[in-house]
Amino acid sequence: GWARLDVDRARRTGDAEVVYGPGKTVVQVVSALAELHARHPDRAVLATRLDAGAREAVRAELPGAVIDNVARTAVLGPLPPPRGLVVVVAAGTSDGPVAAEAAVAARVHGAGVERIDDVGVAGLHRLLAVREQLAHADCLIVVAGMEGALPSVVAGLVGTPLVGVPTSTGYGVAAGGVTALHAMLSSCAPGVVVTNIDNGYGAGVHAARVARSAAPRCVPNSSSI
Amino acid sequence: GWARLDVDRARRTGDAEVVYGPGKTVVQVVSALAELHARHPDRAVLATRLDAGAREAVRAELPGAVIDNVARTAVLGPLPPPRGLVVVVAAGTSDGPVAAEAAVAARVHGAGVERIDDVGVAGLHRLLAVREQLAHADCLIVVAGMEGALPSVVAGLVGTPLVGVPTSTGYGVAAGGVTALHAMLSSCAPGVVVTNIDNGYGAGVHAARVARSAAPRCVPNSSSI
Amino acid sequence: GWARLDVDRARRTGDAEVVYGPGKTVVQVVSALAELHARHPDRAVLATRLDAGAREAVRAELPGAVIDNVARTAVLGPLPPPRGLVVVVAAGTSDGPVAAEAAVAARVHGAGVERIDDVGVAGLHRLLAVREQLAHADCLIVVAGMEGALPSVVAGLVGTPLVGVPTSTGYGVAAGGVTALHAMLSSCAPGVVVTNIDNGYGAGVHAARVARSAAPRCVPNSSSI
Amino acid sequence: GWARLDVDRARRTGDAEVVYGPGKTVVQVVSALAELHARHPDRAVLATRLDAGAREAVRAELPGAVIDNVARTAVLGPLPPPRGLVVVVAAGTSDGPVAAEAAVAARVHGAGVERIDDVGVAGLHRLLAVREQLAHADCLIVVAGMEGALPSVVAGLVGTPLVGVPTSTGYGVAAGGVTALHAMLSSCAPGVVVTNIDNGYGAGVHAARVARSAAPRCVPNSSSI
Amino acid sequence: GWARLDVDRARRTGDAEVVYGPGKTVVQVVSALAELHARHPDRAVLATRLDAGAREAVRAELPGAVIDNVARTAVLGPLPPPRGLVVVVAAGTSDGPVAAEAAVAARVHGAGVERIDDVGVAGLHRLLAVREQLAHADCLIVVAGMEGALPSVVAGLVGTPLVGVPTSTGYGVAAGGVTALHAMLSSCAPGVVVTNIDNGYGAGVHAARVARSAAPRCVPNSSSI
Amino acid sequence: GWARLDVDRARRTGDAEVVYGPGKTVVQVVSALAELHARHPDRAVLATRLDAGAREAVRAELPGAVIDNVARTAVLGPLPPPRGLVVVVAAGTSDGPVAAEAAVAARVHGAGVERIDDVGVAGLHRLLAVREQLAHADCLIVVAGMEGALPSVVAGLVGTPLVGVPTSTGYGVAAGGVTALHAMLSSCAPGVVVTNIDNGYGAGVHAARVARSAAPRCVPNSSSI
Amino acid sequence: GWARLDVDRARRTGDAEVVYGPGKTVVQVVSALAELHARHPDRAVLATRLDAGAREAVRAELPGAVIDNVARTAVLGPLPPPRGLVVVVAAGTSDGPVAAEAAVAARVHGAGVERIDDVGVAGLHRLLAVREQLAHADCLIVVAGMEGALPSVVAGLVGTPLVGVPTSTGYGVAAGGVTALHAMLSSCAPGVVVTNIDNGYGAGVHAARVARSAAPRCVPNSSSI
Amino acid sequence: GWARLDVDRARRTGDAEVVYGPGKTVVQVVSALAELHARHPDRAVLATRLDAGAREAVRAELPGAVIDNVARTAVLGPLPPPRGLVVVVAAGTSDGPVAAEAAVAARVHGAGVERIDDVGVAGLHRLLAVREQLAHADCLIVVAGMEGALPSVVAGLVGTPLVGVPTSTGYGVAAGGVTALHAMLSSCAPGVVVTNIDNGYGAGVHAARVARSAAPRCVPNSSSI
Numbered sequence A, B, C, D, E, F, G, H: 001g002w003a004r005l006d007v008d009r010a011r012r013t014g015d016a017e018v019v020y021g022p023g024k025t026v027v028q029v030v031s032a033l034a035e036l037h038a039r040h041p042d043r044a045v046l047a048t049r050l051d052a053g054a055r056e057a058v059r060a061e062l063p064g065a066v067i068d069n070v071a072r073t074a075v076l077g078p079l080p081p082p083r084g085l086v087v088v089v090a091a092g093t094s095d096g097p098v099a100a101e102a103a104v105a106a107r108v109h110g111a112g113v114e115r116i117d118d119v120g121v122a123g124l125h126r127l128l129a130v131r132e133q134l135a136h137a138d139c140l141i142v143v144a145g146m147e148g149a150l151p152s153v154v155a156g157l158v159g160t161p162l163v164g165v166p167t168s169t170g171y172g173v174a175a176g177g178v179t180a181l182h183a184m185l186s187s188c189a190p191g192v193v194v195t196n197i198d199n200g201y202g203a204g205v206h207a208a209r210v211a212r213s214a215a216p217r218c219v220p221n222s223s224s225i
Ligand SMILES: Nc1ncnc2c1ncn2[C@@H]1O[C@H](COP(=O)(O)O)[C@@H](O)[C@H]1O
Pocket: A188, A189, A190, B017, B018, B019, B020, B021, B048, B049, B199, B201, B202, C092, C093, C094
């Protein structure tokens, strides 16, 4: 078992601990999720980076869990009411799993969520067409691999708090996401903050906190992630 | 002169363009600051990364400018009323200039600002003693060099939105801030987002946007940066 | 003296050898330029990367030379008639010297040249406003530092042959231009080719060759670089 | 389905979008290719980096597609008439797949194509023997791994526009193509431009654009790729 | 067979040679362990980094060996009486195998050993609760991956000799343990020394030597590893 | 002044805080040293990495301080009685300053210290000649740059706890000490632990703690550092 | 087939081309070896880096070939008479395959060869015991992984021409052989030259050339590799 | 003074120790050279990497010394008779100092030396013109920066033992010589061995040993370096 599960985290930081799948057996994943759920029956608890085997085990052992095969997540317990709006923007098809993880994490951590996909900078008209949707977010999560240019362009269009998430798509000097990461960190647009490569989860947590604390707005359709 | 100064930025994103000093002559710095001030007489405009010569020139040519020799910034025009609270936390003495740049940028971009210095992780009691102050911020900026551990520890204590800023202090494999940057990006604490090395400015912009949009709170003493 | 000056190069490749300043004494720079000029009295010969001392010496010893203090070049002999059009696009103020070197090199190697400055991706409207000018080029040179996103955006707007030139502007993980280089190489836009960091010269040579061989077009005002 | 397929690209840039195989299911690859073909029935559309499964699916579902097992490409629709000539030069046996991808891409994008294989710098006589063939190209693509020296040598022999393509062949500090890439970028020969490691596709697009716009020449046998 | 097994090492350095599993066949592992045991029948000899096959072969061929499936070690021969106390501290679940290897190595090399698990810096209260246990060690081994912050925090709490062991847990810029390694080497806390990534063995040897030579203390329960 | 000087450290860890010179003004260095001395009048306090100016200021303002121009240190207050023996071994002449810093730090932190210089691995007989001296240490500090091979060789000769300190001597791929660091971390000899590049201070603190806790031995001449 | 096999190499450089296995089908390996043998029936031709399948095919198709399963080589045709002596020295068990490749290559390229294994620097006595054997070589090949210290130590003992070969053994910052490579290149011993990681072949070719041209000596037993 | 000058080296390896200038005071350089000369009055002793000050001091204090301002060396004592021939080949003007250092070192260590300059691969005819001179060497030293292609080309022309020396010329991804180094190590030509960046000295020592032991040839004019 886990010697020292951080069951106190929700009291300190407002958010429960999350189960990180890699390096855990399926038994460990299931029991950790079950234990967190037992501690927090009134809120959704989350497991991320679950491979097919772990997802299968959670599905079998914890029938109440909601599994997302693209995001590779499991959620157990009731979702909180959405407060504020996080919009997750993704550059290309292969950024989809990271965008999905970000969306699930933001929703579980209490924000409403919308997604905009396939608006990479090589076809700007696609992005310019959604400018209004970008502008009404409380926090933007912008997901891109390869040259990681999308956050710079979006941050030049709107002044919303924005988190860039570099992904490991690409080859050669794309270097498993390092180029996208370094490009986002070097953005010429002001106020771009960034997470580790493929870390949709971390972006979702940050964005949800920002959105939750934002002044209330009308966010009718945000619960569909 | 500047062929294409982005004078339209404030309308698009809510924040005016900022003068970045490196690679500009003192004449270019002074005239850019003057031009931005002329466009935005009702708000503070900012120049960053000014070396001693540029600061001297601004002081001589633009007497209304407020110069900060530690932050290496100049501010021209009236500060906005502070909305929300950004707390800037720094690990050690040599992180001071970056923390100062972050504080100035956050204040110019509309947030109230407080600073907490010299609370590095090698003496935890110093950090534990300011836990209350950390908790009442709307956004935290956590500045650290060397091993960059401070954001992880702070993010384990409170659930406030938090931006880590790695600094270039240290030697050997500290690698001019790369280790602190990578450590913050790899944080085991949830929701840590990060800027480029020494980029206090970017953290200040993001944090101010987050704080400004946060629900109003009582922030009595925040205008002293 | 040079033991083995490649005086045969123009015959083999159509372009004369060029004097690369670093690592040469001012005497070596002047005599190399003079010797190339003696071999090729009918065409312009070029020296690049000349520091202030070398430029001063060339100015004093070779009065016919045209010195460009921003591009840090010297040109000796008559410019060829411009064939085809190279347009040099630059993202920011600090990319100016590299853009200038590219423009001089393209012009010396026989192309007409136009420049477009300060159209970085953080303010897209500036770039969209010059789309027509981009479209009538025979070859584009796109110069950018920091996150190096500009070539991807330009290559999504027009189908002209395009060379990206990363510059060493920026700090931290911008890494002296490595991030801009790797970003351009990882571009999601098709057909972007790239030179070494700050290598405006190489881009100018390639672009001029492309422009010279292009089918003739009407290029009225291209000789002003 | 694809939310935002860039079906407008051909109008903007003259070339249709291309399907990049990695990270797509075989179903996605087939339907993307089919959709692009439906939009552009009069021209060839291309899919690259197809693994054996994707190639098998395309073969089964789209009988009109031409599959190249070495290049790992599929082409659907009529090839355009060849304009101008691209010559693809490769250093060694293991550079073959990248050279093949470059050749297919250049042909699909409208150029005539010839190939010259196995002319690595360790046996110069092989390269010197084909100097005439190099000289009559409108654009050269030079493919090499390991130390990546071939573009420097070729660019010293002829003045044709030249794109270097580093490949991931080699071991140890060849570093998956990084050494070849950096060597080509550092070439002492003028005008060498470069693509990402193994990016035959990008080189083919650029070279085809250069060749297409070149003044017409007699290119009798170029359609055999 | 081994041409030159260092059978003399125990005489020179006090510790016998250890069998390092990778790159050896199961036959080589078994016979090396057997030979070392024959040379040193009075002391425990150790094999590390044994994969499942090697562990199975040792279990079958050397029934006296004690196998640890988490540490991936085999121990043959009587354990020495414990002298001094090594405490092995680990940040997270996935650091377990490295902590286990360190514990086994320290015990085999003559020290008493205790373990403290799952006290990562994101939940400081867990670490503060075991401060007394940390303080009575003769040498601490602190195991952590990702941002590698734990040694800095522990070294700020107690003045015991401390060895940091970075692990390869994490993703993206965690870079297989490089970030944790560089963070520990850059620690702002004094006297932190470090081993290679995942090298629990080396830390165990060093710590055991330190503990063995320390002045005697009361260490009642240390033999349970 | 320092907002939060860690004056409590000696109580927690047994060793007082140390003044690290870089990034401090000479006034800050002098006052920090004076303040630490005031808190700990009965023990030596230390400042490291002092440039010539800082050393001059300390000499002028704090006449009781002992300055070491090679180690670049200042020591104020009475040295503790030496307990245990640290032997500092250095490979070459240019490793001298780092070896000196290690020796001063170990002595200030309570150990007796001896030094052995210029015993690099290219002349093994020099090292073999001092084997006895190596063997009677309680802890060894082994300082080397370039290929960093000395710790491996020493650790094969004696079983004493050993700390390797890589130095930044060398050029090219010696890479400012990275190669020596990585070589020491990859040592084929057991139990080698390592500090950051040029970090003699950290090695001295660790070694002194190890030596102080070692069982008493006869260490007649150890106070000469 | 191979378009341009370098069948002329033996005339130019004295050594025939060698078949490098990776990236070739078994059919290509067999036919290349057969073709080289047909061109050079009077001398041994070599294939390297053959995986199990390629070795099996060569064994079946070319019964005269001599296969070495450790070196992963095949040799076809009569070995030349040995001239001069190459001694191959290896640090550890896992360096065996690289040492074997070096030995085979040196022998095929005309030198006599002897091997000395398992003389790593952590047990110096093993190396000192073979000093005489080292001294009578015409060229030494010294193979080591991990910290790569062995060439420095050997080059301090004898003045024979010496080639270091770093191997990819080790983990963590051993970095697949980069640390051993950089350590050898940074050697404090004079005259150490180096090959790429794991490149026993290249070392064997160089050493054989050196040995062959050395003045004749008495080398009785060198043909056993 | 030097505690442990390796005065025994000439007996062990046949070559005397050499004074490496960096990190030594001018006094240390002069006295080391004087002491080595006193030990070896019958042979030339060498100092390398001497800056202007050190060269001036040697000139003043040791009038018999021969100073080379390009190679930055000093030689004291009678040169040995030349045995065998080393030919030093350099690609470009800026490789001159490294080529000069290699030539001096080879000559001092007993070989005859010839130099061939400015034969970079971008103008192959220059290299092909000296093929005969290359072929009569006993050992070649090939010096090149930037893409480091010259050793591959030379090694394809002749079968002489060849040492590549990468230089730090170039910019951007030339990376201070790393690209040239890695390119030479990855050479597709057989038998290329390499030294550290700018290490002409090491190449000279190795080449001299190879040339000295080669069978005697007629080398009339080799003493002019
Ligand atoms: N200290 C800073 N660090 C990073 N970016 C900055 C900084 N100061 C200003 N900037 C950005 O640089 C832009 C100005 O760049 P430039 O046009 O080159 O002066 C501003 O609009 C900001 O987005």
